[in-house]
Amino acid sequence: MTEPIQPPAMTAAAKAAYAIALPAGLLALVFWPAGSIAWRPGWVFIAVTVVGFSASAAWIARVNPIIYRARSRFQPGTQAWDLKLVTIILAAMVVSIPVASFDAGRAHWSNPPMWVTLVGYGLILVGIAGTAWAQAVNPFFEPGVRLQTERHQTVIDSGPYRFVRHPGYSNALLLFAGMPLALGSYWGLVPAGLAAALLILRTAWEDRLLQANLAGYADYAKRVRFRILPGIW
Numbered sequence: 001m002t003e004p005i006q007p008p009a010m011t012a013a014a015k016a017a018y019a020i021a022l023p024a025g026l027l028a029l030v031f032w033p034a035g036s037i038a039w040r041p042g043w044v045f046i047a048v049t050v051v052g053f054s055a056s057a058a059w060i061a062r063v064n065p066i067i068y069r070a071r072s073r074f075q076p077g078t079q080a081w082d083l084k085l086v087t088i089i090l091a092a093m094v095v096s097i098p099v100a101s102f103d104a105g106r107a108h109w110s111n112p113p114m115w116v117t118l119v120g121y122g123l124i125l126v127g128i129a130g131t132a133w134a135q136a137v138n139p140f141f142e143p144g145v146r147l148q149t150e151r152h153q154t155v156i157d158s159g160p161y162r163f164v165r166h167p168g169y170s171n172a173l174l175l176f177a178g179m180p181l182a183l184g185s186y187w188g189l190v191p192a193g194l195a196a197a198l199l200i201l202r203t204a205w206e207d208r209l210l211q212a213n214l215a216g217y218a219d220y221a222k223r224v225r226f227r228i229l230p231g232i233w
Contacts (some may be wrong), residue, residue, distance in 0.1 A: 005150040007069040011213045013073065023050065026097075027063025030183075033098040034105025041104060041117075045183055052125055056132040063136045071135075078144030079209070085202050086144065092195035093176060100180040110186040127174035134160050134167040141168060143207045147213050155216040157223070158172025163230050165221060169203050170228040224230050 030042040137159035160167035180188025210217040
């Protein structure tokens with residue numbers, strides 16, 4: 001058997017671009033719609049998300065560093081339908097942040113009680129932790145749907161994959177719901193809901209592809225019945 005071919009490492013320039021663009025983009029998405037850089041809930045939101053994702057990234061770098069190569073870009077062979085679907089999902093997810101910031105920071109349409117905001121932060125932190133757990137045990141956790149034949153892809157059934165077949169998506173749904181609520185907005189749930197609905201569709205299509213083409217996945221699907229919601233679907 002040939003050795004698996006792993007994705008190329010990120011260049012130093014790409015790492016620097018990520019390190020600069022992501023925080024800058026988040027600042028713009030939160031504070032520009034809110035109308036003020038002094039909007040305190042925005043800073044709390046940024047602090048929680050940046051610390052949470054940074055801690056997650058540091059842990060994954062120790063236990064499963066290959067994941068950064070796999071997730072740095074869409075790899076060759078990614079399904080064409082998935083590229084289109086992910087574009088819409090990401091756009092809807094991103095839009096939910098400025099919608100929520102405008103609502104909570106400037107328009108004040110929602111005004112939810114504090115406990116709703118705290119629930120939002122709880123969903124974010126659980127979503128970050130759950131996604132990190134899935135990435136820690138799955139070296140094939142890529143941003144696009146494809147058959148990773150050159151990497152000798154196998155079925156992963158440890159960690160959270162013992163409970164649902166797509167735990168990354170389960171936790172993404174928590175993040176989609178948690179971000180608008182943490183910012184103090186109900187209206188941000190509208191684009192987040194669109195992202196969630198399309199992600200559920202993506203789960204079904206990906207699962208169909210894997211059951212038909214990945215050795216052992218059909219048997220795994222019989223053992224682990226639920227795709228993203230234990231006891232439901």
